Amino acid sequence: MIWFAIFVLVVISLLTGKVPFWIPLVLWLVFVLVRAKEKIGNHLDVENRSKRDEKMQLKQKAEEMAERGLAYGGLRVQEENKIKEDFEFERRKEKRKLWVDLVDILFLK
Numbered sequence: 001m002i003w004f005a006i007f008v009l010v011v012i013s014l015l016t017g018k019v020p021f022w023i024p025l026v027l028w029l030v031f032v033l034v035r036a037k038e039k040i041g042n043h044l045d046v047e048n049r050s051k052r053d054e055k056m057q058l059k060q061k062a063e064e065m066a067e068r069g070l071a072y073g074g075l076r077v078q079e080e081n082k083i084k085e086d087f088e089f090e091r092r093k094e095k096r097k098l099w100v101d102l103v104d105i106l107f108l109k
């Protein structure tokens with residue numbers, strides 16, 4: 001629908017000259033900026049939630065290891081590193097998804 005409206009305005013602008021060419025460009029830019037702001041905001045929320053969940057999981061794992069008497073062992077460090085790597089992987093995946101979504105937004109998909 002948005003593409004059609006912008007296309008019609010561009011055609012009218014090119015054929016008749018009654019509509020300035022910058023109007024469809026401004027409409028496209030406004031739609032892109034609004035959708036990009038929404039996607040970036042959602043990404044930041046997911047990232048903050050991921051960091052919070054990582055801290056909670058690390059704290060839970062530390063308490064669990066302390067109960068078993070492994071508070072300072074190498075096993076705890078390995079478990080913490082595994083948790084951190086898992087969350088880092090998810091964050092990288094979300095960041096790649098953000099870039100794909102931003103490119104899609106440029107074409108108003």
